[in-house]
């Protein structure tokens with residue numbers, strides 16, 4: 486059935502969608518004639534037309550509640566609605582940030598316990614829930630690194646090492662924290678090139694920031710050696726733990742030698758990720774960095790809980806206490822799954838990604854042919870020979886009803902296609918996605934123009950994406 490996405494299509498002169506009641510007040514005079522329009526081009530539609538129009542528009546939104554969303558690095562998994570109910574309980578949803586602490590003991594208890602759970606999950610000593618995004622958690626880590634070196638009289642350490650596979654926020658955060666960055670290359674297997682690290686690790690280096698698993702979806706088996714090398718030369722090891730759904734219950738950052746790590750509660754722990762909505766990027770640290778944690782922390786004195794600030798705290802990262810609703814969801818998620826359930830999360834995340842890898846590797850180039858963790862990076866290099874780019878493959882997926890994976894990231898993989906199926910998808914969904922990808926691989930060989938012109942079945946076809954982002958066309962025009 487044809488749907489109308491543009492009101493002019495259904496406009497008819499004289500048709501109206503509203504009835505105004507008779508006037509029961511004295512009419513006031515209209516402004517002078519030169520301030521009035523005589524003519525206003527608005528669509529003339531019935532109420533029913535209008536309802537259908539807006540309902541059709543609302544159904545154009547694609548999200549994890551409508552379909553598979555394998556956007557690598559973003560963990561677009563299904564979040565059970567039960568957590569939303571818990572976050573909306575009036576005792577949580579109505580807390581005011583300026584309420585006296587002793588009037589919200591339940592909220593304090595939740596923050597206190599969540600701090601402990603996250604420290605336990607990461608194998609680190611303490612955590613602070615103050616940061617309100619993954620990148621802000623990274624910033625907290627970098628500012629603590631700076632404060633630590635300054636306190637030891639080593640302010641000359643002004644460089645943060647960042648692998649070439651890093652998530653973009655990692656180098657940006659280092660620069661925001663007042664550091665310079667130096668890029669450590671990856672080796673042919675997708676691990677950090679340890680010889681380069683060895684050569685770069687000098688007394689000017691404050692820390693190495695490492696996303697683990699990295700943005701190729703790979704766990705670096707040299708991690709203990711990396712930690713030793715960095716520490717031996719006086720540096721610190723900061724983790725980007727945003728990919729924690731692949732490690733939950735299996736591996737702890739503290740055991741691997743990390744000094745600090747940020748987590749993305751809005752990816753891993755039941756808050757939908759995306760749309761610039763509220764997030765939380767708690768930062769977990771070992772004893773070395775604990776005195777520098779951002780404030781506030783919730784601390785216990787017997788059964789009494791209160792807010793506290795560590796002695797050398799880097800201070801506040803924002804108003805109030807972080808995004809409390811995101812914490813409530815994370816707490817509910819951890820409590821409802823328990824230790825065994827969290828382990829199953831990472832097992833399923835890894836299983837799903839490896840399933841896709843095995844099914845797709847005969848048809849798409851696989852740059853790192855080894856077991857992956859929660860995501861797999863493929864490349865459209867093979868299709869490029871037929872004149873089809875990764876962008877074309879992604880656009881064609883829209884015709885098959887799937888949100889495309891992340892493309893052209895990681896930057897160091899030519900024609901990258903980064904697929905993160907997440908732990909919440911069934912085998913049937915994965916098989917349907919594989920089916921579409923294989924069809925597209927066939928189409929790339931037999932009818933490349935079909936891909937170059939895709940998408941064909943969406944309300945709007947191929948857009949100039951840079952223009953669409955920079956000059957969005959948001960106004961209705963007759």
Ligand SMILES: Cc1ncc(COP(=O)(O)O)c(C=O)c1O
Nearest residue numbers: 558559618619620652654727764
């Ligand atoms: C690996 C990694 N690090 C950091 C971030 C940044 O997190 P945020 O978008 O919450 O700032 C992301 C975002 O998804 C990520 O995937």
